[in-house]
Amino acid sequence: MKVEAILFGGVAVFFGATAVLYGVWSHADPAGTAALVVAFGMAALVSFFCAVQYVRHGPRPQDRTDAEVAAGAGPLEFFPPHSPWPIVTALGFAVAATGVVFGLWLFLIGFGVLARGVAGLVFQYVNRGAGQED
Template sequence: MKVEALLFGGVALFFAGSAALYGAWSGEPAGTAVLIIAFGMAGLVAFFCLIQYRRRGSRPQDRTDAEVVDAAGSLEFFPPHSAWPVITALGFAVAALGVIYGLWLFLMGVGVLARGVLGMAFQYVNRPD
């Protein structure tokens, strides 16, 4: 993940520089805000990749002398049946409708969305390895 962290770090630096130059020269706040958000998203992905690299070390894909058999085996645990993605999608849809129809609906959607995301994140927290 080191290569991915460097790649997204470079993208984040590009968006940071673009936001600074665009904000200084144009004075237009909407485009500057979009570039700052793009910087934040790329920086978040770079940070995640860097943390994963430090936790797990290099992967077989990162080594030039690796064989195909080095990457064999189970990669991660993927849940076969879960209702949480549907609840998360429903919460997002209700929150999006709340942007149109009113704050009360938006807040209900954010509540359902938060419960769905937390359910997905913690549904197998006590699963034995």
């Protein structure tokens, strides 16, 4: 993850410098500056995530030159097999987006459904492996 963190850090620096220069030179276009600032933020977020994962887990087998092929074998992570929460989240987002057009009442209903879907996704497997012995 170290290489990815450096790569996205470079992208973030590029978008940050571009946003500053564009903001100075284009006095009448705040939309372009805002888009570049958002692009900087997204690249910086990915870079930060990759850097934190590298610090937490160390180098992956793909990052080491002395690693064997077998070092990368085994389960990578837990991926849930069945979950109703992505559908609830999508429905909540669709209703909230429709509420932007038709009124605040519909947006609030959609936001409530969306919040429940996101909470369900986040906390669905919060107790996974809590009762297992090593």
